[in-house]
Amino acid sequence: MSLLYVLLPVLGGYTFTSLYLLKNPHILHKKKRSAFYCTHISHRGGCGERIESTIEAFENAVMQGTEMLEMDCHLTRDEYVVVSHDENLLRQTGQDVNISSLDFQDLPLYKERMEVLFYEGHYSTGTDRKIALLEDVFRKFPELPVSIEIKENNKRLMQKVSDLVKSYDREGTTVWASMDNTIMRECRRTNASMPYSFSMLRGVLVLLLFYTGLLPFVPLGESLLQFYLPRIMNRTYFPGGILANRLVVSLLEKVTMRRSLFKHLAARGIQVHLFVCNEEEDIKAAIEVGATGVMTDYPTLLTTYLCKNKFGLIPLSPPSVTADDQ
Numbered sequence: 001m002s003l004l005y006v007l008l009p010v011l012g013g014y015t016f017t018s019l020y021l022l023k024n025p026h027i028l029h030k031k032k033r034s035a036f037y038c039t040h041i042s043h044r045g046g047c048g049e050r051i052e053s054t055i056e057a058f059e060n061a062v063m064q065g066t067e068m069l070e071m072d073c074h075l076t077r078d079e080y081v082v083v084s085h086d087e088n089l090l091r092q093t094g095q096d097v098n099i100s101s102l103d104f105q106d107l108p109l110y111k112e113r114m115e116v117l118f119y120e121g122h123y124s125t126g127t128d129r130k131i132a133l134l135e136d137v138f139r140k141f142p143e144l145p146v147s148i149e150i151k152e153n154n155k156r157l158m159q160k161v162s163d164l165v166k167s168y169d170r171e172g173t174t175v176w177a178s179m180d181n182t183i184m185r186e187c188r189r190t191n192a193s194m195p196y197s198f199s200m201l202r203g204v205l206v207l208l209l210f211y212t213g214l215l216p217f218v219p220l221g222e223s224l225l226q227f228y229l230p231r232i233m234n235r236t237y238f239p240g241g242i243l244a245n246r247l248v249v250s251l252l253e254k255v256t257m258r259r260s261l262f263k264h265l266a267a268r269g270i271q272v273h274l275f276v277c278n279e280e281e282d283i284k285a286a287i288e289v290g291a292t293g294v295m296t297d298y299p300t301l302l303t304t305y306l307c308k309n310k311f312g313l314i315p316l317s318p319p320s321v322t323a324d325d326q
Contacts, residue, residue, distance in 0.1 A: 032269030262290030
């Protein structure tokens with residue numbers, strides 16, 4: 001009983017302190033300063049409106065007011081960094097070949113019509129079917145923030161990306177992204193000056209820290225949390241499975257999509273981007289739960305929604321180009 005008299009005040013004091021610091025993180029942590037702040041993010045360049053990851057898709061997204069381009073990169077046999085979601089090109093081109101096995105000039109064209117992965121039954125088309133060079137993206141959009149996901153533990157690829165980032169003076173506006181914690185650590189070793197997002201493991205850790213009350217006391221190096229809106233993950237990867245049960249999805253959303261958590265991260269200068277929101281109800285859900293940014297395959301839809309609801313109005317402007325592009 002005497003032990004209980006000691007533990008209860010200690011537990012109560014810990015709980016009160018944790019909740020107070022959760023709402024006032026500036027007491028322990030200096031707010032991160034970022035070179036960019038993005039509300040409107042285009043997944044694979046807005047692959048619902050143009051063929052994914054092409055220069056045409058990126059141009060269209062920028063015309064619609066996007067504030068960040070999200071993309072994946074791979075390395076060709078002759079060591080060009082190209083923008084492509086997949087290493088194997090079967091889904092995107094119909095040819096069962098790996099990017100790493102081909103020189104840049106031998107890469108096949110994308111299909112004329114490509115299904116939007118996160119919006120089953122919907123397809124995109126476009127006049128541009130070429131696999132883009134990362135360098136061309138940097139040249140064409142010199143000031144636009146870019147999130148680059150690295151899917152393979154390829155040190156040469158990471159070094160090439162880092163070299164391009166440095167060459168185009170983009171270390172403050174180009175983000176390392178990877179779901180794999182081992183790959184993310186290697187990206188950071190390659191270039192520690194670039195902001196980086198949470199890996200899957202680190203994201204789960206943040207959730208555990210949040211529920212145990214430890215999060216306000218722990219320093220975080222990441223600048224962005226980019227994560228699935230649970231209903232999107234369910235709709236895409238588990239159709240008809242256990243997660244198709246509305247009760248299960250609702251429970252998952254309640255556990256992971258905590259507004260107080262996202263507000264805490266935002267107060268520490270960590271942006272929260274939820275994806276891939278391709279319907280108005282998904283965009284609304286992401287914003288209501290506290291996302292600071294929304295990632296979509298349909299940049300026009302997102303711009304229309306944000307303007308209509310007067311949330312983070314986005315100026316419409318043409319792509320920024322250099323003299324070499326004119």
